[in-house]
Amino acid sequence: MSQAETRHTPGTPCWVSLMVHGLAPTQEFYAALFGWEFRPGPASLGPYVRAVLDGAEVAGIGQLPPDRHLPIAWTTYLATDDADATAEAIRHCGGTVGVGPLDAGDAGRLVIASDPEGAVFGAWQAEAHVGNTVAGAPGTPVWNELVTRETSAVGKFYESVFGYEEEAVVSADFDYVTLHLDGRPVASLHGVGHALPRDKGAHWMTYFEVTDADAAARRVTELGGHVIKPPRDGSSGRVTTVADPEGAVFTLVRSAP
Template identity: 70%
Template sequence: MTEAVEPTRRPPGTPCWASLMVHGLGTTEAFYGDLFGWEYVPGPEPFGPYVRALLGGREVAGIGEMPPDRHLPVAWTTYFATDDADATAETIRSCGGTVAVGPLDAGRAGRVAICSDPVGAIFGLWQAGDHIGTQLSGVPGTPVWNELVTQDTSTVGKFYEHVFGHEARSHDAVGADFDYLTLVLDDRPVAAVHGVGRSLPHDRGPHWMTYFEVADVDDAAVQVQLLGGRIVQPPREGLTGRLVTVTDPEGAVLTLLQSRPGDLRRDG
């Protein structure tokens, strides 16, 4: 197991938080509590009931409950750090993206916006106040990687470069038919764009995938099914370790990753 990392305020353009909006908050809390060992504390509540998931007393993710009359897709949302949510929102609009919610204040915690890129993948902006984002990473039960799954990388790589200052690096050495860009800040990989062509799920379209560290992928896959989730893609070897793509009981998709030692992505 890698040593736990306790991040401070993240540089702009770095994924800093993962949040899930669901219909049944209590049952979702139970699922992730059993799977990851999370405990919960309430708030802040800018959009309704919301809890922060804790590991060892440190915040690692958030779960909120949608109003009963809202029938939005249940999905994990990746949030990117920014020093100025309003300025970043304007850049998103000028680069062909959409700002659906905000920017607006979430009390003293910070300032938030929900956006989508030119191909429709939803992501968030977080301008930290008292809440800097995920406080622990690199250990089981924490988010360790974020990857945009889309039809092809050519349509959106430039968008993220312009909005967040990422450098998009291709992986030609892996093979010409592997469409994958790593998004780099200050020579450090922070996220990726994975073009999957016709394999893109029609029911989800382009989307950001959150990866959570686990101690043993195969054991975690069995536990997901016992807890009411399902397997989307069975356990397999990936670029940085063994992984499995699953859903929780409400259908939110996530990937569980058993990282290889020394993987740079493990420190969030």
């Protein structure tokens, strides 16, 4: 498959990455939970590995310098054809660029930014590394959702920067918007009002597919993580929100057939 065929449409979530203090124990946790194996690189990002499932790269995990005390969280990367232009658009539309644009070796060019509500996300301009090439299999990221206070203003930000079309759920008590590209849903925005965690603020949530959400939640606990929201049936399937041993929060989903 050529790079042209696998290159993601700009705005599509194309990669998820996690920066932690303990790289080796974190690898052990996710290997036991998802069956991931790991390969090194790119070296320009410091100690960094790519998680591999059945030969396909599905996520990245890096090690923070000892003196960096950043929140431990999965970061969603959105595809771009021009990281520098995206960085300018982010600034112009009220976001903040925290890192970059910078080259990650020959893999690509990246930006890490935050939207006007403070949710951190990345933008990835692919070169040798196009990002995720598998979707739907257990152990792979299958959805990304922005959890924020309310969707209207921040929705305009993402629409302006990445060109999404929005489809809102028309409901007085449910603030939910699906983001579409070329008529296809690629991500969502969920406004939760005062239910937004005070210690976490607005954030992007990564959903990983599992074969059994209840068993996976138990496995997380056995491996030293903890369950934040117990398994429950949702519109997308059976879901549970969990945290790894360093506190990175993510959601496990057994997608509805």
